[in-house]
Amino acid sequence: MNSIFVICEVDEGKIADVSLELLTKGRTLATTLKCKLEALVLGHKLAGIEKEIFPYGADVVHIGDDERLAPYTTLPHAAVIKGLFTEEKPQIGLLGATTMGRDLGPRVSSALFSGLTADCTALEIGDHEEKKTQKVYKNLLYQIRPAFGGNIVATIINPDCRPQMATVREGVMKKEI
Incomplete structure (x- = not known):
């Protein structure tokens, strides 16, 4: 089974809270899927940054430390992530x-011809049966988010394309070591 990647953001030399929340949830998902949890940090002057990440359950930390990666600019960051995800x-x-x-x-999901669900408030792993074809998809990421002004909750799946990608709102998941 392939791994789960969390793209970590750095804010004033520290890992952003939303990234730590995602690492905590990612650890739970990775345990369910029996796969590795990997983190990616891009920026400059990142010496020792992995010490903030490993306590949150990451098995592997990829660090791209280069002056061209700080401050954040879209194209270099997208190129690095696309390259790593392709590999x-x-x-x-x-x-x-x-x-x-x-x-x-x-940008990254488009470059990889994958899908992206924005502003998720919950993530779960589950199976899905396609009613017409009776095909069963195992271990999909359920990407749960509010829709229609918050009046309903939508569960979105991506059975065919990898990676399954999602952005998650800050503060909706617990940050736990």
Whole structure:
């Protein structure tokens, strides 16, 4: 089974809270799927940043430390992530629903010909049966988000394309070591 990737954001030299929330949830999802949880951090002057990430359950931390990666600019970050995802072929990619995540997520998912669900408030792993074909998809990421002004909750799946990508709102998941 391929891994789960969390794209971590750095805010004033520290990992952003939304990224730590995603690492906590990612650990739960990775345990369910029996796969690795991997984190990616891009920026400059990131020495020791992995010490903030490993306590939240990451098995592997990829660090792109280069002066050209700070401050954040879309194209270099998207190119690095696309390259890593093309090489590593993760099953799931998660980003915070921040200004950066809302910019980066669609670019990366489009470049990989995958889908992206924005502003999720919950993530779960489950199966899905296609009623017409009776085909069963195992271990899909259920991407849960409010729709129609919050009047309903939509559960979105992506059975055919990988990685399954989602941005997640800050503060909706617990940050736990």
